[in-house]
Amino acid sequence: MMRGAQPIRTLFLSGHVFLLFAVMATYKEASLATRPKTLDPAEYFNLSPDYRRAEEKRAALRAQLKRQYLQQLNNPHRKELIEDPALTRWTYARTNNNYFRPTAKTSLIGGLFGVLPLFALYLVFKTDRVS
Amino acid sequence: MLKVLIPTIMLFPTIWLTSPKWLWTTTTAHSLLIASISLTWLKWTSETGWTSSNMYLAKGPLLTPLLVLTCWLLPLMILASQNHINPEPISRERLYITLLALLQTFLIMAFGATEIIMFYIMFEATLIPTLIIITRWGNQTERLNAGTYFLFYTLAGSLPLLVALLLLQQSTGTLSMLVLQYSQPLQLNSWGHMFWWAGCLIAFLVKMPLYGVHLWLPKAHVEAPVAGSMVLAAVLLKLGGYGMMRMMVMLDPLSKELAYPFIILALWGIIMTGSICLRQTDLKSLIAYSSVSHMGLVAGGILIQTPWGFSGAIILMIAHGLVSSALFCLANTAYERTHSRTMILARGLQVIFPLTAVWWFIANLANLALPPLPNLMGELMIITTLFNWSPWTILLTGLGTLITAGYSLYMFLMSQRGPTPNHIMGLQPFHTREHLLMTLHLIPVILLVTKPELMWGWCY
Numbered sequence: 001m002m003r004g005a006q007p008i009r010t011l012f013l014s015g016h017v018f019l020l021f022a023v024m025a026t027y028k029e030a031s032l033a034t035r036p037k038t039l040d041p042a043e044y045f046n047l048s049p050d051y052r053r054a055e056e057k058r059a060a061l062r063a064q065l066k067r068q069y070l071q072q073l074n075n076p077h078r079k080e081l082i083e084d085p086a087l088t089r090w091t092y093a094r095t096n097n098n099y100f101r102p103t104a105k106t107s108l109i110g111g112l113f114g115v116l117p118l119f120a121l122y123l124v125f126k127t128d129r130v131s
Numbered sequence: 132m133l134k135v136l137i138p139t140i141m142l143f144p145t146i147w148l149t150s151p152k153w154l155w156t157t158t159t160a161h162s163l164l165i166a167s168i169s170l171t172w173l174k175w176t177s178e179t180g181w182t183s184s185n186m187y188l189a190k191g192p193l194l195t196p197l198l199v200l201t202c203w204l205l206p207l208m209i210l211a212s213q214n215h216i217n218p219e220p221i222s223r224e225r226l227y228i229t230l231l232a233l234l235q236t237f238l239i240m241a242f243g244a245t246e247i248i249m250f251y252i253m254f255e256a257t258l259i260p261t262l263i264i265i266t267r268w269g270n271q272t273e274r275l276n277a278g279t280y281f282l283f284y285t286l287a288g289s290l291p292l293l294v295a296l297l298l299l300q301q302s303t304g305t306l307s308m309l310v311l312q313y314s315q316p317l318q319l320n321s322w323g324h325m326f327w328w329a330g331c332l333i334a335f336l337v338k339m340p341l342y343g344v345h346l347w348l349p350k351a352h353v354e355a356p357v358a359g360s361m362v363l364a365a366v367l368l369k370l371g372g373y374g375m376m377r378m379m380v381m382l383d384p385l386s387k388e389l390a391y392p393f394i395i396l397a398l399w400g401i402i403m404t405g406s407i408c409l410r411q412t413d414l415k416s417l418i419a420y421s422s423v424s425h426m427g428l429v430a431g432g433i434l435i436q437t438p439w440g441f442s443g444a445i446i447l448m449i450a451h452g453l454v455s456s457a458l459f460c461l462a463n464t465a466y467e468r469t470h471s472r473t474m475i476l477a478r479g480l481q482v483i484f485p486l487t488a489v490w491w492f493i494a495n496l497a498n499l500a501l502p503p504l505p506n507l508m509g510e511l512m513i514i515t516t517l518f519n520w521s522p523w524t525i526l527l528t529g530l531g532t533l534i535t536a537g538y539s540l541y542m543f544l545m546s547q548r549g550p551t552p553n554h555i556m557g558l559q560p561f562h563t564r565e566h567l568l569m570t571l572h573l574i575p576v577i578l579l580v581t582k583p584e585l586m587w588g589w590c591y
Contacts, residue, residue, distance in 0.1 A: 081554065091413070125524075128522065
């Protein structure tokens with residue numbers, strides 16, 4: 001319910017009070033600002049129902065994950081760390097050299113930084129010490 | 132020597148016969164007594180190179196600091212392991228401490244050995260308890276891989292050493308270091324002699340480790356439990372350095388040309404491993420690579436064979452042993468609380484653990500070689516002698532010092548400063564035991580600033 005609207009009260013004969021709100025807020029953006037994406041009506045009008053359903057599912061998943069995280073975060077009896085699978089995947093990818101393949105580029109870099117300096121330094125030191 | 136060796140051997144009955152309630156107290160007290168007896172060795176009375184009470188075990192200015200370091204580390208290792216070994220059944224706890232004491236015995240005998248064959252046997256023997264500690268009590272499945280790398284790298288390096296020692300025995304008739312230092316310089320002029328030269332040194336270079344053969348070290352250090360990491364970083368690497376220092380005496384005429392590739396590998400390794408440190412995500416892995424970097428400097432200093440190089444190498448070995456072990460203890464405290472070694476996970480610890488932040492600060496400052504601390508003195512001596520050897524090395528060592536400062540600061544800022552993650556709670560406050568552990572590591576480093584003559588080796 002949009003809080004910007006005025007509540008209209010009508011008094012019925014039975015004495016109950018009903019509040020009626022306007023259907024949609026009359027939001028006008030500032031003159032130089034742009035409307036945020038979630039409030040832009042053009043975003044909603046030409047979405048296919050499939051896309052809307054998919055988006056709802058995604059939002060539901062996100063809400064579930066967030067609920068799970070918040071449950072764990074605010075659990076007063078929790079003593080351990082909240083496990084983050086993304087962090088686990090990231091550390092695994094970084095620490096084990098699974099993603100290294102000896103291609104032409106990596107061999108070139110390896111040779112340039114690992115093999116060539118040894119010979120270059122040998123020449124430098126040898127000529128310097130001999131002279 | 133025996134007054135330390137016999138109490139160390141008697142540590143085994145102590146471990147197995149104490150009641151479980153008093154196990155940790157007794158073993159820590161016993162090993163502290165051994166450590167304090169070993170401190171009496173530091174009083175240097177004679178002017179000769181070696182003092183020995185018998186033909187087989189001796190002490191000298193080169194190895195006394197290393198021996199004291201070894202004995203000092205045993206109570207620290209037992210203190211550090213107390214927490215993570217506690218849940219296990221009592222006989223396994225006893226077994227763990229037995230392995231540590233066994234390692235200690237082998238190390239004392241290795242450092243004190245006068246015969247090179249005894250040194251070699253003890254050098255190999257230290258591999259076994261370390262292997263058992265890594266593969267049995269490590270924490271991840273990669274520990275099997277780590278143990279294999281550790282064992283086979285060192286073994287593959289040291290089998291040529293055995294052949295070389297047997298050849299030496301055959302040609303000179305003795306392998307006692309007391310005698311060999313007075314023998315005639317050997318005629319080394321053929322290809323076979325070059326292989327002999329390489330065979331003598333490769334074992335120690337793998338152990339140091341040298342940059343090209345350093346691959347076992349990050350694996351072994353990361354997968355080992357804290358006591359294993361401590362003893363690996365502090366003492367076992369220095370076993371390689373000490374072995375090299377002893378062997379270089381005899382290898383002289385050929386070393387001038389053949390040492391070039393190894394010096395270059397060592398120097399380039401300082402920069403490469405330092406750069407790798409800057410990209411690490413795993414805290415223990417960072418400390419392991421920094422060990423490789425410092426040891427590269429030590430290897431360079433030893434291979435140059437100048438008095439300053441040897442002194443600098445020994446000072447840096449002692450200082451690095453204490454500081455690296457301290458850093459591994461600190462990493463272990465973070466690991467025990469969060470069960471993860473990822474650096475970005477345990478951030479902002481200064482807010483919650485202020486006193487520990489002081490220990491992190493001092494340990495990282497020592498690692499980056501802050502002035503009066505012996506780390507800097509050793510590094511400076513090595514850098515100076517390398518400059519004397521060839522002025523171009525200053526580029527490499529200067530850049531290496533810069534990168535060292537970079538990653539030490541990175542480690543400190545990453546673990547202490549920054550936002551504390553919201554979802555970490557229930558971190559136990561720091562135990563007195565852990566604070567004691569850190570003080571016992573860092574106070575000797577600071578005290579060595581006042582009397583560096585204890586460490587200088589032959590150049591007193």
